Amino acid sequence: MDRLTKVAELVLILALTCLVIPPSFAHLEGDVPPPHCKLTTLDGQNAQDWSALKGEVIYVDFWASWCPPCIQSFPFMTQLTQDFKEKGLHVIGVNLDENQQDAKNFLVQHPVNFSVLMDETKQCAQDFGVIAMPSTYIIDKNGLVRHIHRGFRAGETEELRQLIEQLLAENVTLGKIN
Amino acid sequence: MKLLTFILFLLISFLLAGCVNVAPWERGILAKPHMAVDPQPLQSGIRQHNYGSRESAASTNSAGGGGGCGCF
Numbered sequence: 001m002d003r004l005t006k007v008a009e010l011v012l013i014l015a016l017t018c019l020v021i022p023p024s025f026a027h028l029e030g031d032v033p034p035p036h037c038k039l040t041t042l043d044g045q046n047a048q049d050w051s052a053l054k055g056e057v058i059y060v061d062f063w064a065s066w067c068p069p070c071i072q073s074f075p076f077m078t079q080l081t082q083d084f085k086e087k088g089l090h091v092i093g094v095n096l097d098e099n100q101q102d103a104k105n106f107l108v109q110h111p112v113n114f115s116v117l118m119d120e121t122k123q124c125a126q127d128f129g130v131i132a133m134p135s136t137y138i139i140d141k142n143g144l145v146r147h148i149h150r151g152f153r154a155g156e157t158e159e160l161r162q163l164i165e166q167l168l169a170e171n172v173t174l175g176k177i178n
Numbered sequence: 179m180k181l182l183t184f185i186l187f188l189l190i191s192f193l194l195a196g197c198v199n200v201a202p203w204e205r206g207i208l209a210k211p212h213m214a215v216d217p218q219p220l221q222s223g224i225r226q227h228n229y230g231s232r233e234s235a236a237s238t239n240s241a242g243g244g245g246g247c248g249c250f
Contacts, residue, residue: 009187066206096203122203133202 031144034060034137037124039094039117042104047117050139057084057167058139059091062119062130065106066097070134073152074112080164081114087168088141094119096133138163141172 039047063070081091091114097103119125132150140146216222
């Protein structure tokens with residue numbers, strides 16, 4: 001019986017260890033290239049990789065149709081596309097809905113003027129280290145993640161706009177593009 | 179007694195195994211309004227107000243007045 005108790009104690013310690021140690025995520029911080037992602041378009045076609053958009057500033061936003069702050073950020077992203085598309089900004093909304101039909105229904109009701117891609121396996125979100133919804137990653141013309149923004153509050157839009165304008169004004173440094 | 183301890187340990191282990199980190203993109207169902215602790219906050223508020231104003235004296239649950247005046 002003592003052996004049994006020892007086994008039970010061991011199991012308990014293991015369970016506690018699993019509880020205390022959170023799963024490790026590859027975490028993007030600062031000027032690093034974004035991970036390669038296998039994303040699809042709404043009609044199931046494979047989307048191009050970030051490297052295909054070299055020389056452009058890419059605004060990658062991870063969202064889901066059930067997430068109210070994500071939806072609140074849509075008018076801002078629409079405005080960004082209107083104002084900066086000509087200057088080289090590419091806004092991409094990466095959808096993380098578990099049921100893709102939810103996203104499709106949402107987009108029928110609320111059409112957008114920026115690209116929306118699907119992360120079916122959620123591998124892209126894992127590789128980016130998404131820990132909040134929405135999460136925004138701004139990739140500069142050299143293909144480096146220059147800014148990570150989590151959540152969306154109306155007061156923070158001006159700061160983001162300024163950063164995007166600053167990144168759009170920068171020149172491409174050849175050789176840095178991956 | 180030892181058997182009881184063993185069963186207790188095992189039970190706690192199984193319960194703890196149920197605690198997992200839910201990824202942000204897996205919270206769609208949890209985000210639904212009916213999954214909230216109080217799924218109908220407006221109804222609860224009105225009920226609490228009725229209770230506070232009609233049934234009880236001034237307390238943290240009442241709208242302030244208390245005393246059963248029935249004021250809305």
